[in-house]
Amino acid sequence: MEYSQALITGKGLTMGEALSTGGMTTFIGLAIVFGVLVILMLVLMLFKVIFYKAPAKQNAAQPAAPAPAPKAAPIPEPAVEEDEEELIAVLTAAVAASLNTSTYNLKIKSYRRVPNTRPAWNRAGLNETIANRF
Secondary structure, eight states: OOHHHHHHHOTTOOHHHHHHHHHHHHHHHHHHHHHHHHHHHHHHHHHHHHHOOOOOHHHHHSOOOOOOOOOOSOOOOOSSOOOHHHHHHHHHHHHHHHHTSOGGGOOOOOOOOOOOOOOHHHHHHHHHHHHHHO
16 A cells, blocks of 8 residues: 555554654644635735724813703702812813813813612612622
């Protein structure tokens, strides 16, 4: 029996020859798979360079307006008057952090408190979740 026929059928090979043939086949298969993956990665990176357009900064600077809250009983103003500049600074920092941008890119024109119309069980669950995290 010829050696090439023995490789195809697997008969007439010693244990060492069979293992080396299997190892070569495995290595060649893995090399092909990883080679194709590297080529695919390079093509995708090239697509990003060619077709990617950076979003305009003006669109990111204007956060979406919150949905109007349902009409409910008016919430009384807090008795303690807070420093408005400090409150605006905190709100600007929070919005900038959530948008992953700088505070210099944002300008808050006005703010208003949105009434909390969630049921009591929802507020209790939220408070419990927040308390358990810290």
